[in-house]
Amino acid sequence: MNKVFDIIKGSPIKLILIALGFVGISHFLQKPFPNIFMGLRLLAFILLVYGVIRLINRK
Numbered sequence: 001m002n003k004v005f006d007i008i009k010g011s012p013i014k015l016i017l018i019a020l021g022f023v024g025i026s027h028f029l030q031k032p033f034p035n036i037f038m039g040l041r042l043l044a045f046i047l048l049v050y051g052v053i054r055l056i057n058r059k
Contacts, residue, residue: 008050012058015051019044 007014026040 012051012055015047015054019047019051022047 022040022044026037026044030037
């Protein structure tokens with residue numbers, strides 16, 4: 001669990017890349033598993049927004 005928090009507290013570029021990875025994975029799950037597809041897209045959106053906000057606020 002600490003590793004997950006370390007990734008979230010890490011660099012915002014990592015968060016953006018992880019979000020893009022989730023988008024790529026969810027693209028292949030769109031037809032067979034629509035619920036998982038929507039969940040991954042929501043998670044990717046949240047990570048992307050959080051990463052962009054942290055990138056903008058970084059000094």
